[in-house]
Amino acid sequence: PLLDRARASSVCRRWNEVFHIPDLWRKFEFDLNQSATSYFKSTHPDLIQQIIKKHSAHLQYVSFKVDSSVESAEAACGILSQLVNCSIQTLGLISTAKPSFMNVSESHFVSALTVVFINSKSLSSIKIEDTPVDDPSLKILVANNSDTLRLLKMSNCPHVSSDGILCVADHCQGLRELALNYYILTDELLLALSSETRVNLEHLRIDVVSENPGQIKFHAIKKHSWDALTKHSPRVNVVMYFFLCEAEFEMFFKEETPVTHLYFGCSVSKVVLGQIGLNCPRLIELVVCANGLQPLDNEFICVAEHCTNLTALGLSECEVSCSAFVEFVRLYGRRLTQLSIMGEVLTPDEDYSLDEIPTEVSKYLGRVWFPDVMPLW
Secondary structure (H helix, E strand, O other), X not given: OHHHHHHHOOOOHHHHHHHOOHHHHOEEXXXXXXXXXXXXXXXXXXXXXXXXXXXXXXXXXEEEEEOOOHHXXXXXXXXXXXXXXXXXXXXXXXXXXXXXXXXXOHHHHHHXXXXXXXXXXXXXXXXXXXXOOOHHHHHHHHHHHOOOXXXXXXXXXXXXXXXXXXXXXXXXXXXXXXXXXHHHOOHHHHHHOOOOOOOOOOEEEEEEEOOOOOOOOOOOOOHHHHHHHHHHOOOOEEXXXXXXXXXXXXXXXXOOOXXXXXXXXXXXXXXXXXXXXXXXXXXXXXXXXXXXXXXXXXXXXXXXXXXXXOOEEXXXXXXXXXXXXXXXXXXXXXXXXXXXXXXXXXXXOOOOOHHHHHHHHHHHHOOOOOOEOOOOO
8 A cells, every 4th residue: 555655665765765666656546525515535645745746757557536516526637737747558537436627627628738738649448437528628638648548438528519529530530438428429430440540449438418308309220320330340349328208318219329238217108118119139148127017018029039149238217027027038048147136126917926036037047036025224
């Protein structure tokens, strides 16, 4: 631990020299919390100044963990703005509670971030989700790190437009992982990610979020754009997180969509689940957190019959009959390696009682299985 190393450095001059060797300072996590509102310890200000003074040139893997206070986010910006001699390869800005970076002045945040973008020259991994990063700062990132950038996670960055992310896709030919919001996903972006000159994309995460339910009409992505992506990157994982109300799914899954991992954090209708069964042949994982009390027997049988690559299923706050569930598991058998079903999801019928389900399902899975139970505190 760093504290023990610091104490040991006081033993003698040689141990103090060892304490400061560059290899021990390539990776560092700045913890920035307000003592009045957080139980977590903060990196001591004296240590921060020592790092900036003696080790900023050695830092390569840097992350900032901040609490929900704007003071902590501003402190992170203050440190970033001083890293003028850095050669950082990976940078992560993490809000442990609500996204406090969004409360910082946009100009202050962008100014601090671009210091790193300009001076590092070898950034390969950047996680700046829930921040006020904007299009001009992305252009600076591209201008200085286009040859090295491999991973960019920037979901929930409202000041970034489709043009900004398209600039990244056009110039960063080695980009392998990308996370963004659906509102900046366009046909042009998918085609740019599918150009012959770039490496294969490995992971594309798309967050579909509506902050004002019913007030946003989502656009549709054309099938030929998805086809271009999967032709160029046949092994790409397309992960989609949905946080929408039922009425907002109108534009999704009407045509074949190459999604591999689907997570529904809010309600999703029977109709949409039926379309998923018919139009998502690459689906590997499906998680439904809420649906209501509409039985989903036919929809899940449809998924089992058409989504042959599925290996993981999670269900909560929806309803499936015991017979349909057993049939679903029978169709997949041992290919279904992850099965997390809340007990209240299953409804007994004339073929199976709830007590019979674990034995029957375990038989087809080839391992002992029980439904999940919500703990009672």
